[in-house]
Structure formats: structure tokens, C-alpha cells
Amino acid sequence: MLPPFLRVANDLNQEASEWLARHIAEGARSVFLPAGKTPEKLYALWEKERPKFLEGATLKQIDDVLTGPQAGVFKKFFEEHLPSYTGQFEWIDRADGGADVAILGLGLNGHIAFHEPSLPTNFYGGCVELTEITRRTLGLGEPTWGLTYGASTFMQCRSILMIASGESKRDVVARLSQASPTLPASVLLEHRDFTLLIDGAASTF
Numbered sequence: 001m002l003p004p005f006l007r008v009a010n011d012l013n014q015e016a017s018e019w020l021a022r023h024i025a026e027g028a029r030s031v032f033l034p035a036g037k038t039p040e041k042l043y044a045l046w047e048k049e050r051p052k053f054l055e056g057a058t059l060k061q062i063d064d065v066l067t068g069p070q071a072g073v074f075k076k077f078f079e080e081h082l083p084s085y086t087g088q089f090e091w092i093d094r095a096d097g098g099a100d101v102a103i104l105g106l107g108l109n110g111h112i113a114f115h116e117p118s119l120p121t122n123f124y125g126g127c128v129e130l131t132e133i134t135r136r137t138l139g140l141g142e143p144t145w146g147l148t149y150g151a152s153t154f155m156q157c158r159s160i161l162m163i164a165s166g167e168s169k170r171d172v173v174a175r176l177s178q179a180s181p182t183l184p185a186s187v188l189l190e191h192r193d194f195t196l197l198i199d200g201a202a203s204t205f
Contacts, residue, residue: 003177068141101159105163109183114128114146115150125153162194
């Protein structure tokens with residue numbers, strides 16, 4: 001039986017897009033967006049269809065690499081994958097607070113943005129040293145620092161959608177479904193409107 005917050009999508013990207021469209025129709029004007037492989041196809045869908053619900057929305061970067069040769073790599077990601085919307089972005093280096101809603105990814109170690117497992121659950125945001133698994137996943141050297149929002153910021157959103165796809169995410173999805181306290185993302189299970197949307201490859205159910 002699925003936990004009440006978890007949904008296995010038939011089409012993860014279409015369903016994530018419909019989720020955001022619904023919340024913007026209900027009054028949301030700003031949205032946190034993640035970089036990474038999981039949302040690439042979602043952003044390709046938006047670039048192809050240019051949905052009206054995104055017009056005028058403020059898109060907020062949630063994290064970026066701060067030091068080393070790949071500093072700013074996530075900003076470059078958005079410029080590559082959402083070029084039609086770069087003028088609507090609030091970049092992380094100009095961060096001025098929260099957003100109405102959030103779409104988030106899920107790291108292999110359960111991090112959200114760069115809120116790593118070593119940080120307190122009430123972390124709001126700032127400069128953080130990235131863990132070995134995060135550096136390895138991103139192909140980064142060491143030591144590497146990132147700039148990020150934390151779980152406390154995301155908890156202030158009206159609604160949160162977390163997306164996860166692929167077999168590599170099966171273990172962390174299963175652990176999150178069991179509310180493992182070692183995962184930063186588990187804090188979000190306490191949010192009044194949290195949804196974990198996964199594809200079939202990430203499911204063990």
C-alpha cells in the first residue's frame with residue numbers, strides 16, 4: 001500500500017506540469033525549481049509547449065555550486081534547459097526569501113537542494129560544504145561549497161512537489177517512504193501539502 005503522500009506517475013513530466021498549472025491557477029506566483037537530470041524532460045516539455053500558466057511566474061533557483069571550476073553550473077543548466085524563461089528567474093545569489101510553491105528533486109543521500117544530511121533539520125539556507133556522494137554525483141572535486149536554500153525555507157511554501165525518477169532513486173525513495181530520520185527530505189513529510197511523485201522505475205511498490 002502506498003503512503004498517502006506518494007504517487008507513481010503514468011507520465012511524471014506531464015503530471016508535474018499539471019500540478020504547477022493547478023497551483024498557479026489557485027494564486028501561486030513564485031515557484032522554486034531544481035536543476036539536475038530528473039527535471040530535464042519537464043523543462044523540455046515547457047520549452048516545447050510554452051504553457052500560458054508560466055507567463056509572469058517568478059522562477060527561483062534553489063541552489064548552485066559556489067566554488068571551484070564548476071561554480072555557477074546550475075545557473076548555466078537553467079540557461080541551457082529553460083532559455084525562454086531566464087528573464088523570469090531569481091538566481092540563488094540574489095535570493096530574497098521563499099516562494100509560494102516548490103518543485104524539488106531528491107538526492108541519493110536524501111538531500112533537498114544542497115541541504116545535506118550533516119545539516120540541522122531547521123537549516124534555512126546559506127553556504128554549505130558538499131558531501132562526498134554529492135560531489136561524486138556531480139563530478140566535482142573537493143572541497144566544494146554550495147549556496148542553497150534549506151528545508152525550513154521549503155516548509156514555508158503552500159505546497160511542495162518532489163519528483164524522483166530512475167532505478168538509482170529506488171533505495172532513497174523507499175527510505176523516504178519510511179520517514180528515515182537520516183534523510184533531510186524526511187522533514188518535508190510534516191508539511192501539510194507534500195507530494196512525492198515518482199516514475200515506475202523509482203518505485204518498489
